[in-house]
Amino acid sequence: MFYVDVRSSKPIYEQIKDQIKEGIIKGIFLPGDKLPSVRELSTLLTINPNTVSKAYQELEREKTIETLRGRGTYIAENYRPQLDKERLQEIKELLRRVVVEAHYLGLDQVEVEEMLNQLYTEFGGSGNGNRS
Amino acid sequence: MFYVDVRSSKPIYEQIKDQIKEGIIKGIFLPGDKLPSVRELSTLLTINPNTVSKAYQELEREKTIETLRGRGTYIAENYRPQLDKERLQEIKELLRRVVVEAHYLGLDQVEVEEMLNQLYTEFGGSGNGNRS
Amino acid sequence: MFYVDVRSSKPIYEQIKDQIKEGIIKGIFLPGDKLPSVRELSTLLTINPNTVSKAYQELEREKTIETLRGRGTYIAENYRPQLDKERLQEIKELLRRVVVEAHYLGLDQVEVEEMLNQLYTEFGGSGNGNRS
Amino acid sequence: MFYVDVRSSKPIYEQIKDQIKEGIIKGIFLPGDKLPSVRELSTLLTINPNTVSKAYQELEREKTIETLRGRGTYIAENYRPQLDKERLQEIKELLRRVVVEAHYLGLDQVEVEEMLNQLYTEFGGSGNGNRS
DNA sequence: GTGGTCTAGACCACA
DNA sequence: GTGGTCTAGACCACA
Numbered sequence: 180m181f182y183v184d185v186r187s188s189k190p191i192y193e194q195i196k197d198q199i200k201e202g203i204i205k206g207i208f209l210p211g212d213k214l215p216s217v218r219e220l221s222t223l224l225t226i227n228p229n230t231v232s233k234a235y236q237e238l239e240r241e242k243t244i245e246t247l248r249g250r251g252t253y254i255a256e257n258y259r260p261q262l263d264k265e266r267l268q269e270i271k272e273l274l275r276r277v278v279v280e281a282h283y284l285g286l287d288q289v290e291v292e293e294m295l296n297q298l299y300t301e302f303g304g305s306g307n308g309n310r311s
Numbered sequence: 312m313f314y315v316d317v318r319s320s321k322p323i324y325e326q327i328k329d330q331i332k333e334g335i336i337k338g339i340f341l342p343g344d345k346l347p348s349v350r351e352l353s354t355l356l357t358i359n360p361n362t363v364s365k366a367y368q369e370l371e372r373e374k375t376i377e378t379l380r381g382r383g384t385y386i387a388e389n390y391r392p393q394l395d396k397e398r399l400q401e402i403k404e405l406l407r408r409v410v411v412e413a414h415y416l417g418l419d420q421v422e423v424e425e426m427l428n429q430l431y432t433e434f435g436g437s438g439n440g441n442r443s
Numbered sequence: 444m445f446y447v448d449v450r451s452s453k454p455i456y457e458q459i460k461d462q463i464k465e466g467i468i469k470g471i472f473l474p475g476d477k478l479p480s481v482r483e484l485s486t487l488l489t490i491n492p493n494t495v496s497k498a499y500q501e502l503e504r505e506k507t508i509e510t511l512r513g514r515g516t517y518i519a520e521n522y523r524p525q526l527d528k529e530r531l532q533e534i535k536e537l538l539r540r541v542v543v544e545a546h547y548l549g550l551d552q553v554e555v556e557e558m559l560n561q562l563y564t565e566f567g568g569s570g571n572g573n574r575s
Numbered sequence: 576m577f578y579v580d581v582r583s584s585k586p587i588y589e590q591i592k593d594q595i596k597e598g599i600i601k602g603i604f605l606p607g608d609k610l611p612s613v614r615e616l617s618t619l620l621t622i623n624p625n626t627v628s629k630a631y632q633e634l635e636r637e638k639t640i641e642t643l644r645g646r647g648t649y650i651a652e653n654y655r656p657q658l659d660k661e662r663l664q665e666i667k668e669l670l671r672r673v674v675v676e677a678h679y680l681g682l683d684q685v686e687v688e689e690m691l692n693q694l695y696t697e698f699g700g701s702g703n704g705n706r707s
Numbered sequence: 708g709t710g711g712t713c714t715a716g717a718c719c720a721c722a
Numbered sequence: 723g724t725g726g727t728c729t730a731g732a733c734c735a736c737a
Contacts, residue, residue: 185511189404190736200411227513227737243415260417270412271426277405278430279332283375284399285392288431294403295427298410299420322712348724359714364725379581381623381722381724454727464675480709491729496710507679513709513737524681531680535690536585537673542694543596544666547639549656552695558667559691562674563684586721623722709736721724 180207181215183224191226195234200243203254204302214244214252312339313347315356323358327366332375335386336434346376346384444471445479447488455490459498464507467518468566478508478516576603577611579620587622591630596639599650600698610640610648 181198183191202208214220217235221228235252238244246252281291313330315323334340346352349367353360367384370376377387413423445462447455466472478484481499485492499516502508509519545555577594579587598604610616613631617624631648634640642648677687 185514186509187512191512192736197408197411200415201407204411204414230513230737233736241415260415262417266412266416267418270409270416270418271430273405273409273412274423274426275333275430276329277402277409278427278434279329279336280398280402280405282336282434283332283373283390283392284402285394286399286402288427291406292424292427294406295410295420295424298403298407302410302414324712350724359716360725361715362713365712367725377582378725380583380587381626382581383724456727461672461675464679465671468675468678482709491731492710493730494728497727499710505679510710515709522679524679526681530676531682534673534676534680534682535694537669537676538687538690539597539694540593541666541669541673542691542698543593543600544662544669546600546698547596547637547656548662548666549658550663550666552691555670556688556691558670559674559684559688562667562671566674566678588721626722629721710734711736712732712734714732715730717727717729719725719727721726 181220181224183226192230192234192237195220195231196238199234199238199254201302203243206303208254210254210256212254214254216251313352313356315358323362324366324369327352327356327363328370331366331370331386333434335375338435340386342386342388342390344386346386348383445484445488447490455494456498456501459484459488459495460502463498463502463518465566467507470567472518474518474520474522476518478518480515577616577620579622588626588630588633591616591627592634595630595634595650597698599639602699604650606650606652608650610650612647 180202181195183194185191187194189197199208199214208214214235215223217228217231221231224231235244235246239246239252242255244252245255277291281287286294312334313327315326317323319326321329331340331346340346346367347355349360349363353363356363367376367378371378371384374387374390376384378384409423413419418426444466445459447458449455451458453461463472463478472478478499479487481492481495485495488495499508499510503510503516506519506522508516510516541555545551550558576598577591579590581587583590585593595604595610604610610631611619613624613627617627620627631640631642635642635648638651640648641651673687677683682690
């Protein structure tokens with residue numbers, strides 16, 4: 180289920196965050212599912228517990244997961260997408276990077292749109308119904 | 312023309328790189344245009360010359376700009392987008408981030424496509440003719 | 444193992460790069476071997492960490508070494524020599540310099556070939572098996 | 576006859592030096608031939624006179640050319656290759672670079688030897704007879 | 708502890 | 723004046 184690529188330029192804690200967030204979108208994780216404990220996951224992946232901890236903390240702050248004291252960490256029951264202006268700005272910034280870098284790689288708009296479509300297909304056009 | 316946001320989490324040298332790369336796409340910089348010297352730009356932005364230097368060196372490695380001995384730094388005459396598999400992979404990864412984060416912000420595919428279109432409009436559908 | 448010649452006209456970061464690249468060819472460094480950390484090596488050589496950092500960063504860009512997050516820097520497992528036209532041109536240029544300068548020093552073709560053979564002997568005709 | 580590539584990483588004064596030295600080997604310049612004046616050549620190439628001056632000075636120090644006061648600069652009549660230990664060391668260093676870089680580009684000894692042969696062919700195996 | 712970024716400032720080669 | 727190299731040293735993200 181989980182894996183880390185220590186060669187990647189993406190920080191490990193982000194890799195974990197992304198795997199969980201993508202897993203939820205794909206329906207691999209369902210609301211209420213229990214996540215491995217920090218200790219379990221860090222042992223499993225042979226990484227520093229702090230790293231798992233950081234991933235979990237950020238996901239919790241984003242209301243994607245929730246920790247029940249003494250009972251472990253779970254996929255949040257009802258996460259409500261919130262239009263957060265700052266994060267929207269961040270996404271735009273990311274997308275801008277995509278457009279610029281794509282240009283310098285010789286990809287045109289149509290090709291980028293195709294890539295985008297592919298990704299949406301991968302994540303299941305059906306959606307997981309978890310939107311407000 | 313140039314500016315830096317010292318509060319941004321994006322490193323200053325990347326901000327400079329991006330401004331130049333975007334400026335080229337928008338046609339603000341044309342092939343053969345002279346860029347300010349390292350010293351000029353660092354004075355202008357009140358940042359360290361090394362920081363400008365790093366930006367310029369990376370852009371030169373990417374063949375976006377070129378240094379003519381003793382004459383300064385110029386927008387490259389003939390940059391040819393090269394399909395670099397690794398960088399393509401990086402772009403896909405960025406786009407994947409966009410899709411995932413957009414989902415958690417409550418944006419659907421259509422809305423993301425709109426953002427993408429906006430960006431392409433901003434960069435000028437007219438094109439800058441610098442593609443092979 | 445490592446040393447720097449501060450009197451040399453060759454930049455220190457290049458000296459480090461070359462020592463590592465030659466060490467790999469000679470089999471002194473094997474794929475997967477851990478390199479000293481930036482701090483360790485800079486302390487050892489009593490040079491600035493930035494200088495070591497620059498050497499490592501360039502070697503990483505060339506895929507000669509790789510950084511594993513939080514685990515340090517290692518000789519790359521699978522470097523595949525890639526026929527890069529530009530770098531090939533650079534080598535030819537270097538070799539041309541050798542031929543011209545040798546001529547003016549009174550060395551003929553046979554003597555240059557001998558020097559070349561000596562070098563290949565030094566690097567171990569046995570090969571380090573790291574070629575594709 | 577002369578040209579400079581301001582894009583090259585090779586300093587312009589070295590480009591000039593090399594063109595003269597190669598021209599002599601190829602027999603394009605003969606002992607006693609007059610070279611253009613510093614002013615002429617710098618105008619011709621639209622470069623800084625200091626640059627031509629530096630090239631000429633170094634060639635003169637190497638006894639490749641000689642300046643006759645008030646009469647201009649000439650290809651030296653009898654240059655005698657001198658086995659200069661320091662310069663020999665420099666050549667070896669250059670050749671070592673060739674061998675190392677060739678390895679990382681995937682070229683083996685035979686291929687490097689071929690490149691070397693090609694160069695000697697280019698410079699005319701017949702030689703220009705100017706050796707002592 | 709590990710590498711990445713940045714500043715301040717020196718010195719040098721080149722033009 | 724132009725960029726390249728290097729030092730000394732700070733601060734930060736990540737693990």
